[in-house]
Amino acid sequence: MEQSWTLDELRNELARWGRELVAAGKTPNTVATYVGRTEIFLRWLDGTYTPR
Numbered sequence: 001m002e003q004s005w006t007l008d009e010l011r012n013e014l015a016r017w018g019r020e021l022v023a024a025g026k027t028p029n030t031v032a033t034y035v036g037r038t039e040i041f042l043r044w045l046d047g048t049y050t051p052r
Helices: 007-023 026-048
Strands: none
Touching: 007 026
16 A cells, blocks of 8 residues: 655654654754755645755
């Protein structure tokens, strides 16, 4: 069975993942890179980001 997620659910899980990265001792720059680039992808899915 295929799983589907809403954008809000994805954003919530991304925030949770960010907290897990911090708890795992990743550096702030690493967390910012992992989470920030994923946020851009979610914005693209939502239609609020256009690559330039």
